[in-house]
Amino acid sequence: MTLNPCLDRTLVVPAWKPGDSVRGKAIRDVVGGKGNNVARALKRLGRSATPVTFLGGAAGETCHSLLKSEDGLDPILVETNSPTRVILTVATEGTTDQTAFFDPDPEIAQAEADELVARVERALSEPGVEALTLSGSSPSHTTHGVYSELISLARARRIPVFLDTYGPALEAIWGFWPTAIQMNRREAAMRLGRSTVDDEDVVGLLRDWKRRGVACGIVTDGPDPALIQFGETLYEAVPPEIEVRNPIGSGDSMLAGLVDAWLKRAEPEAILRHAVACAAANAAVWDAGAIDPETVERLESEVEIEPL
Numbered sequence: 001m002t003l004n005p006c007l008d009r010t011l012v013v014p015a016w017k018p019g020d021s022v023r024g025k026a027i028r029d030v031v032g033g034k035g036n037n038v039a040r041a042l043k044r045l046g047r048s049a050t051p052v053t054f055l056g057g058a059a060g061e062t063c064h065s066l067l068k069s070e071d072g073l074d075p076i077l078v079e080t081n082s083p084t085r086v087i088l089t090v091a092t093e094g095t096t097d098q099t100a101f102f103d104p105d106p107e108i109a110q111a112e113a114d115e116l117v118a119r120v121e122r123a124l125s126e127p128g129v130e131a132l133t134l135s136g137s138s139p140s141h142t143t144h145g146v147y148s149e150l151i152s153l154a155r156a157r158r159i160p161v162f163l164d165t166y167g168p169a170l171e172a173i174w175g176f177w178p179t180a181i182q183m184n185r186r187e188a189a190m191r192l193g194r195s196t197v198d199d200e201d202v203v204g205l206l207r208d209w210k211r212r213g214v215a216c217g218i219v220t221d222g223p224d225p226a227l228i229q230f231g232e233t234l235y236e237a238v239p240p241e242i243e244v245r246n247p248i249g250s251g252d253s254m255l256a257g258l259v260d261a262w263l264k265r266a267e268p269e270a271i272l273r274h275a276v277a278c279a280a281a282n283a284a285v286w287d288a289g290a291i292d293p294e295t296v297e298r299l300e301s302e303v304e305i306e307p308l
Helices: 034-044 057-069 110-124 146-156 185-192 199-211 250-263 268-283 293-300
Strands: 006-013 026-032 052-055 076-079 085-092 098-102 132-135 161-164 180-184 216-221 224-230 233-238 304-307
Touching: 006 057, 026 034, 026 057, 034 052, 034 132, 034 250, 052 057, 052 110, 076 110, 110 146, 132 146, 132 250, 146 161, 161 250, 180 185, 180 250, 185 199, 185 216, 199 216, 199 224, 216 250, 216 268, 224 268, 233 268, 250 268, 268 293, 268 304
Parallel strands: 006 085, 052 076, 132 161, 161 180, 180 216
Antiparallel strands: 006 026, 085 098, 216 224, 224 233, 233 304
């Protein structure tokens, strides 16, 4: 699920400076939003995945078409009166420089939010559903409680839930908690009301999640080691060294890898190794979630997992 999707448009331009009239060299559209990236990565890993999201306006129509034609995914959609946002990323040719410009978040009507919950509830009742992933921010006050409601619905059906969010959507969770939570250090600092966090802060947060019934908690730190509480054991996971092309979507690919290995009932260290390798494989390509399974397999042997 993605509550705040986008049409992710990349414009490649020659070297420029503010005030220039710049003629683009190439343009590419991809459906963005963290849950859509997760679905794309899961499909690359051989899983059947169904994106769930809001879409509206011309950008929403383009996203719907791309999900089906480019990604081969059949989404569950609720059409909104508010148009889907566009994120324009301007990439300078021949460099790693890029700047992203975000449209404002859409306003989601209460009836639209209720309809999305109802459609997911129906889908969760169908046979063959193995997991639910909930990813990204909440765009509107009407959607802040959606993740909490869906966690309760899924856990009541014994369906594992994997959550990657922050801000109001995380603050709204009560009662049932997800099977796994993932976030980065910046989001962890936001959760704790601080500008930065150290390892002690992160470990405290992980242990708090464990007390709430979360089986696996992960706090990532880009290319630096991630701290993970898996059951009774605290781990440090060191990603492999790679040539980074585009880190956007690496956390989403990590979540996809976590789900993939979890459903295979792998051992904890194997699950974490697979998840971290998926994140690294994503950073080595441009399109978010477009991971190569052979690259993932190769990188797994380079991931260091250490119980602390």
